[in-house]
Amino acid sequence: MEYLGYFASIIIGLSLGLIGGGGSILTIPILVYLFKVDPELATSYSLFIVGATSLFGGYSHYKLGNLNLKTAIYFALPSIVSILIIREVIFPQIASTLFTVASYAVSKNLLIMIVFSILMIAAALSMIKDKNMIVNNPKTNFSQLALIGFLVGIVTGFLGAGGGFLIIPALLFFANLPMKQAVGTSLLIIFINSAIGFAGDLYIGTPVDYTFLLEISCIAFIGLLIGVQLSKKIDGNKLKPIFGWFVLLMGVYIITKELFF
Known part of the structure; x- marks a missing residue:
């Protein structure tokens, strides 16, 4: 299974490089x-x-001229606030076992996987239905962009998810960026969010196997x-619907496995 995991790690980077999420x-x-x-x-x-991979991806897109720094800052700063609140204040307070129904214990780990699978299914449906996005508003709406950044930070904080599938539409609709710039800018935001979240975890003493992380990160790179x-x-x-179907199958698999097997 580990060999399959190393092979699958390539897809992590491939997805980030192609569609920014x-x-x-x-x-x-x-x-x-x-x-x-x-x-x-x-x-x-x-x-x-995801953070390490996004850093290299963001730099690659920067060299291609596909990165809007001002937009990234407006989006990332509110995200940092919500990430720190979730990971350093709320997340550690959640009990390992949340409650018990009959003889079935609902654990913190089960909650993480179920919420994540629901998020995967929602993201997959969005990617499958998504057509080329047409932006009607020529001006950047920084206040709405900041609000969405705060909400994405909550997702990143709770699930360890960069939120690229949420960031891309926000950058297209509220920052009026073309698709390629939205991809590059998304990678920078994902890096900032992920770096802050991981640094917070180190601060509270989360054990880390750096050798393993560097191996996976290099493969994803x-x-x-x-x-x-x-x-x-x-x-x-054009690739989003294909990727969406793949993510949908994975989401359904996870929720089925966690609840019934």
């Missing part, structure tokens, strides 16, 4: 099911892997380089 949607299931990492710890590991090069030739919008 989706990496974290894959990272958690890969860590939990293929590498047998505890779900709570997997949210921390996901922040490192290879996938990202491939994805960035392919993004020059392939329209990311």
Whole structure:
């Protein structure tokens, strides 16, 4: 299973490089099911892997002229606030066992995986239905952009998900960015969010296997380089429905496995 996990790690970077998101949607299931990492710890590991990969991806898109720094800052600063609130204040207070129904215990880890699977299904349906987005408002709405940044931070904080599948539409509709700039800017925001979340986890003493994290990050980085090069030739919008169906199947698998097996 570990060999399959290493191979699947390439797809994390490939997704980030091509469509500016989706990496974290894959990272958690890969860590939990293929590498047998505890779900709570997997949210921390996901922040490192996706963050490190996004940093290199953001730099690659910066060299291509696909990065809007001002927009990234307006989006990322509110995200940082909500990430720190969730991971450093709320998340540690959640009990390992939330409640018991008959003889069935609902654990914190189960909650993480169920919420994550629901998020995967919602994101998948969005990608499947998504057509080329047409922006009607020529001006950047920074107040709405900041609000969405705060909400994305909540998702990042609780699930260790970069939130690229939420960031991309926000950048298209509220920042009026073309698709390629939205992808590049999304990667920078994902890096900032992930780095802050992971640093907070280190502060509260989360145990980290850096050798393992660097191995996965390097493999994901290879996938990202491939994805960035392919993004020059392939329209990311055309790939989203295909990726969406893949994510949908994974989401359904996770929720079925956690509840019934």
